[in-house]
Amino acid sequence: MSEKVIADFVARFTVETFETPDPVSGRIVLSRRRLVLATSDSKTTIPLSAIFDINVGQVPGDLDEFFQDTITIAYEVDGTRRVAVIEAGTEEVTRFKTVLFKAQLSGSQTRIKHPARVGGRVTDSTFRPAKLRIRPGVVRFVCSDPVTVNLANVTYFEKARREVGTVVAVRHADEGQSVTSEFALENDRKLNLLGRYLRLEYSELAQAAEEVDVSEGEVEALVAIYSGGRSGDLAGMLGVDSSRVTMLLNDLREKGLVDEGQKGLSLTAQGQLLVSDRIETVNT
Template sequence: MSEKVIADFVARFTLDSFDSPEPVKGRIVLSRRRLVLATGDAKSQVALSDIFDVNVGYVPGDLESFFQDTVTIAHRTEGESRVAVIEAGSEEVSRFKTVLFKATLNGTRTHIKHPARVGGRVTDASFRRAKLAIEPGTVKFAAEEPLTVELANVTYFRKESRDGGPVIVLRHAEEGQPVTSEFALESERKLNLLGRYLRLEYSELAEKVEELTISEEEMEALVAVYSGARTGDLAGTLGLDSSRVTMLLNDLREKGLVDEGEKGLSLTAQGRLLVSDRIESVNT
C-alpha cells in the first residue's frame, strides 16, 4: 500500500469475507483511502468510500460473545452490506475511532446555515459552502465565516428532510444563548457518518456527566465561570467567603469540571455540557 499510513496496530478482528466468524489476531492498517485487515493467511481491504457506518461497543448478535471493546465498521462491497468488528483496548479503540472518522470525513464539502435560529427566532441566513474537519469533541467548518461547534455545548441534534435533501439540525449554546445550525454534506452516506460521530462523542460526554453528583452551589459556580467570572470574582458573584469558594473549586477540579490554565479559570468539556443543559432548561 503506497499511500500514507495513519494507523497501524495489532488487534483481534473478524470480517464477513473470512471463513470463520470467530475473531482472529492480525494487523490493522489504515490510510486515507482504505482499511486493511491482514493475518498470516489472508488479507481484506475496505475502501473508505464504501464505509457507511462506524459504531463503538455494538457487536452483531452472533458475534457478541467473542468481543469486548470494539469498533464495528459497516461497509458495502460489490453491492453487499458487510461488517468488520475490531477489538482492542478501550483507549486504542477510542483513538482508532477518531482517526477513522477523520479519514472518512475531514475535507468533505459541506453547506452550512448558521445561525438558522437564535433562540426561537428564525433568521434570514442562507446555506454557504464550507469544508468539514473533526477533532475529539469538536466539529469545525472552514468557510469565509468559520464555525466551530464544541459538542459539550450541544443540547439537541437530529437528521431532518429539506427540499434540497437531508440535513443535520443541531442546537447548541453560543455566547450564553441557544442557537440552531443546519449542515448538508456532499453525500447522504457522509451525512450519516457525521450523525454517528456526533452521537458517539456526545454520548461519551453525557455518560461521564451523568455519573457525577452536583450540588446547586456547585452548579452556580459553574454558570459563573461560564459567564466569564475569574477566580478572584467568584466570592462576590456567589455571595460566599473566599475559603468556601476555594473548597468549591477544589471539588469541581476533582470532578473534572473546571481547569485553570494560562488564560485563567475555564470549564472542561464536561463542565460546559452541564452548563449547556442548565441554560437549555432555563430557556425552554
C-alpha cells in the same frame, strides 16, 4: 498499498466472510482510500467509500462473547452488507475511531447555516458552502467565515429537512451562548457517518455527566444560569444569601459544570446536559 498510510497497528479482528466468528490477530492498515485487515494467510480490503456506519463498543449479538473494546465497521460490497469488528486497547480504539472518521469526512463539501438559532431565536442566516475538517474533539467548517464546533460543547442534535435537503442540526455552546448550527453534506452516506460521529461523542459526554453527583440546590443554580442569571442575580433568583451563592458556584466550578468567560457566567457542556435532562423530566 501505494497511497499514504495513516494508521497501521496490530489487533484482533473478524470479518463476516470468515468461516468462523472467532477473532484472529493481524495487521490493520488504513489509507485515505481503503482499510485493509491482513493476517499471514488472508487479506480483506474495504474501500472507504463502501463504509456506511462506524460504531464503538457495539458488537453484533453473535460476536459479543468474543470481544471487549471494539470498533465495528459496516460496509457494502456488490450489494451485500457486511460487518468487520476490530478489538484493541481502549486508547487505540479511541484514536483509530477519530482517524477513521477523519479519513471518511475531512475535505467533504458541505453547506452550513450558522447560527441557525441563538437560544430560541431563529436568525436570518442562509446556507453557504464550506469544507469539513475533523480533528480530535472538533468539527470545523472552512469558509470565508469559518465555524468551529467543539464536540465537548454539543448538547443536542437531530436530523431535519430544509430547503437544501436533509441536514444535521447541532445545538452547542459558543462563547457562553447556546447556538444551533445546521449543515448538509455532499451525500447521505457521509451525512449518516457524521451523525454517528456526533452520537458517539455525545454519548461519551452524557455518560460522564451521569456520573457527576449534584444536589437539588446545585441543579436549581444550574437552571437559573441556563435561564440567563448572572452571578449578581442568583441570590434573588434562588432565594438564598450571597454567601450561599458563592459556595454553590465554587462547588459547580470544581465539578466542571460552570465557567466564567468573557461574557460572564455560563454552563459547560456537562452543565448544559444536566439542565436539559432536568427540563425534559419536568416537561414529561
